[in-house]
Amino acid sequence: MTTEAPVAPGRIVLLTASHRVAPGLLSWPAWQTLHAADRVLCADGAHPQLPYIREAGVAVEIAAVTAQELVDACAGGRTVVVVPSGEGDTALTDGLARLAGSGRVQMPDLELLPGSYDLPGARLLDLVQVMDRIRAECPWSSTQTHEGLAKYGIEEAYELVEAIEDGDRDELREELGDVLLQVIFHARIAQEGRDEDGAEPFSIDDVAGTIVEKLIHRHPHVFGDEHAETPEDVKEHWLRTKAIEKQRDSVTDGVPLGQPGLALAAKLASRVRTAGLDVPLPAGPGTGYELLALAVRAEESGTDPEAALRAAARAYRDAIRAAEGQE
Structure with missing residues (x-):
């Protein structure tokens, strides 16, 4: 008495691919699997990957199969690759899960093969x-x-x-x-x-290209032959290349006057200090000149006056809420 060898259940390969990667850019395992498959199926005749897969000599059948039809197609140890087609894939995978869970069907091996990855x-x-x-x-x-x-x-x-x-x-x-x-x-x-x-x-x-070029140009210690050992060295590189690029007539050029007053005063003071200029603070009546002097002193000591005032204002807000009985 002889016994028949069990029939291999076959193999289903669900090939995934990122829509954020150009069509045709598939991994080497994906191409190997496509070429070796007995059948390649896709429910979407307009799928962007199809022209490239066919150009590589792989025949693709346009067919929307059910889970049972897919299992049957694997009979005899055949390998069937399914190219993703969108929402219909969910129904197919759900159907395969139901068949596997029923215990009544000999299921093929099921593999999820990433064909491309997001960068x-x-x-x-x-x-x-x-x-x-x-x-x-x-x-x-x-x-x-x-x-x-x-x-x-x-x-x-x-x-x-x-x-x-x-x-x-x-x-x-x-x-x-x-x-x-x-x-x-x-x-x-x-x-x-x-x-x-x-x-x-x-x-x-164009926006991204411009900032990429600027970053590369202003970081010669990263992308070029210069060296920078400290943050101060980096800042020196940055200021030097920026000055060459802008060709400004005044250290005040490029300082946006519409920014908050304390930030504006600190930025002007920073430009003056970096340029090594000796500029006396203007004197005059009123709170504005007093605030200007405070902002300049804060910048000289390494304090951001705008951030410092915001922190104080937040503490003031908390005190107000406490007085109101809210905290």
């Missing part, structure tokens, strides 16, 4: 796509301008500072996102065409 920063691509759609379809967002959004940039920056001072990391993550939104929003508006002065449009890629 760090890949979710920024999602943000760009979401912003594109909002700009095109939202009645409010589609009418916004750089000028109209300016106040939100200031508000979000202050909320970010508050989250940092509170030490709230959850809030910090959210506020960083809100600040990033302002960058993406302005860049999206800027790519739509020339502005009123005829300036060329630019995109978020």
Whole structure:
């Protein structure tokens, strides 16, 4: 009496791929599996990976199979690869789970094979796509301008500072996102065409490219042949390259006058001190000149007067709430 050898159950490979990676950029194990498979199935005839898979000589069948049909296709030890197609994959995987849990079906081996992985920063691509759609379809967002959004940039920056001072990391993550939104929003508006002065449009890629070039140029101790052993060395490199780039006539050039008064005074004092200038403080009646002197002394001692005043104001707020019986 002879016994028949058990039939191999076969193998189902669910090939995953990140939509944030260019189609056709698959891992070597993914390509090996595709070439060795008995069948390759995909429910979406317009799947962006298909032209590249077919160009590599792999035949792909456009078919939306059920879980049972997929199991049957593996009979005799065959390997079937399923290329992801979106929402339909959930129904397929749920069906496979139900069959496996029933105990009535000899299941093929099931493998989840990552064909590509997200690189760090890949979710920024999602943000760009979401912003594109909002700009095109939202009645409010589609009418916004750089000028109209300016106040939100200031508000979000202050909320970010508050989250940092509170030490709230959850809030910090959210506020960083809100600040990033302002960058993406302005860049999206800027790519739509020339502005009123005829300036060329630019995109978020141009924004990123510009800051990448600036960072590389201003960090010769990282990307070049110079050396920096201390933070002071780094600051010296930064100030020197920045001065060469800007070719400013005055140390006050580039200091935004619209910033809060204490911060403005401290920034001017910092520029004067760094340049080695001897500039007497203007004298005059009124509180403004007294505050100017305080801000300059604070900057000279290494204290951020704006942050110091905010800290004092927060203590004052707490005292007010305590007096009101709220704390």
